[in-house]
Amino acid sequence: MQKLSIKTSTNQYQVMIGSGLRFRVSDFLTRSYSSILIVTDSNIEELYLHDVIAGLSTFTNINYTVVPAGEGSKNSRVYFDIMTEAIQSGLDRDGLIIALGGGMIGDLAGFVAATFMRGIDFIQMPTTILAHDSSVGGKVAINHPEGKNLIGSFYPPQAVIYDLDTLQTLPLTEMRSGYAEIAKHSMIHQPSFWQDISKVKIRLPLNEDQLMQDLLRGIEVKAAIVEQDERESNIRQYLNFGHTLGHALEAELGYGRITHGEAVALGMLFAIKVSEHVFNCSLPYTEFKEWLKDNHYPISLPALSKQHLLTRMKRDKKAKKQTIQFVLLKELGQPTIEHIEDQHMLVWLEEFFRELVSF
Structure with missing residues (x-):
């Protein structure tokens, strides 16, 4: 496994890159969370969602939500639906959001984390090569019909966990x-x-x-x-x-x-x-x-x-x-x-x- 440290004026976090990391998510969490909400898409759900849940075996209150795959899901309606699911699942200020997927999921779930109860922790778990860029740097957003990423924030993750195995199934x-x-x-x-x-x-x-x-x-x-x-x-x-x-x-x-x-x-x-x-x-x-x-x-x-x-x-x-x-x-x-x-x-x-x- 390779590690990189990202240090900015507002946060410091680690980027972990290696094989099989999705089974070890608990090892990389620096605090105990009251609950966890995993946000993923319809393609990744079948491939890796349950591996990640297995890697969180020390936590009992784990929920997940699945959005349709594709950039079309990075919109205000889906964002609001995830907010509703977060509230109904009992997620609170001591909770954690995990963004499991490509850049669309990272941007969308990160923006949910940035705005849910004025901001809670989130972790990026990219599953695409493209997300090597979007998962690092703390830019989170949704699209507007008039332009891409026009509604967003700067909100760095607590960690980036990059399992290279997930890239082998990429088209x-x-x-x-x-x-x-x-x-x-x-x-x-x-x-x-x-x-x-x-x-x-x-x-x-x-x-x-x-x-x-x-x-x-x-x-x-x-x-x-x-x-x-x-x-x-x-x-x-x-x-x-x-x-x-x-x-x-x-x-x-x-x-x-x-x-x-x-x-x-x-x-x-x-x-x-x-x-x-x-x-x-x-x-x-x-x-x-x-x-x-x-x-x-x-x-x-x-x-x-x-x-x-x-x-x-x-x-x-x-x-x-x-x-x-x-x-x-x-x-x-x-x-x-x-x-x-x-x-x-x-x-x-x-x-x-x-x-x-x-x-």
């Missing part, structure tokens, strides 16, 4: 989604390790040693940034590389049409193209595009209104005074934040989507 779609975020970390880190990630072939079965190494590097990048800027007032915004267009694509297509990581991958490709325009630099645009193609990321999209995408980007949490703030690269490993004018953005969007059609 290739989810593997691609997760590796997009690892690729993001590889490009914004100094020194960049994109050349290592560019050699990854996303195939089944997973190479556990390779995966452990890539996950650790990704988490270390995020941890280092979060420790310096917990509430996204400065360099934490670099972690949004690829997310401005990515979030707009998710909302415009309808949540769940493509995965978060697949949308971010396209957003990163676009951000690289914009970076080359703004800084007149040479970045691995073609190389990254070929990597996406070789690993079967969805490149072809239905016709989308560029004006609608622009409007959604201007509603993004990072936008200021209705001006898009875009994370760009001066070169690999050197992210920066730039204001992009609407007229330039529309021209570059049009150019970018024309290239996707011909790719």
Whole structure:
């Protein structure tokens, strides 16, 4: 088992990564809880829920709730339903919520924990590669029809328990989604390790040693940034590389049409193209595009209104005074934040989507 310590201005917690950890959850709890509510989804329930319950054998008051799998469940109705179940199950301020699932479950259950009785403890138990990013850093949220993660908070977990065994049942779609975020970390880190990630072939079965190494590097990048800027007032915004267009694509297509990581991958490709325009630099645009193609990321999209995408980007949490703030690269490993004018953005969007059609 590998351990990483995350220390921020408001909390310190451990990230544990290894095999079989779902059977040992009690070993990682630092206090006794009056009751536990496990929040999971319909895919994970059959696979791992009862393993986790078995790993909590020292606790007697354990309840669980299951939401439909997919990003569509990260909404106000499901959030309120979980709140009702928490109240009816007898969860109180000395209780614990366990988020068992991918990034959607982590965000949703974390937001429930942040707001239930003004905040109770929760633990992240990610079951996807993508969640190596979302489970670390304390950002929790639900979506609004007008945009992704617009209703949320900063609320760090008490621990992250990452059982690598749960990744062996991932479909290739989810593997691609997760590796997009690892690729993001590889490009914004100094020194960049994109050349290592560019050699990854996303195939089944997973190479556990390779995966452990890539996950650790990704988490270390995020941890280092979060420790310096917990509430996204400065360099934490670099972690949004690829997310401005990515979030707009998710909302415009309808949540769940493509995965978060697949949308971010396209957003990163676009951000690289914009970076080359703004800084007149040479970045691995073609190389990254070929990597996406070789690993079967969805490149072809239905016709989308560029004006609608622009409007959604201007509603993004990072936008200021209705001006898009875009994370760009001066070169690999050197992210920066730039204001992009609407007229330039529309021209570059049009150019970018024309290239996707011909790719």
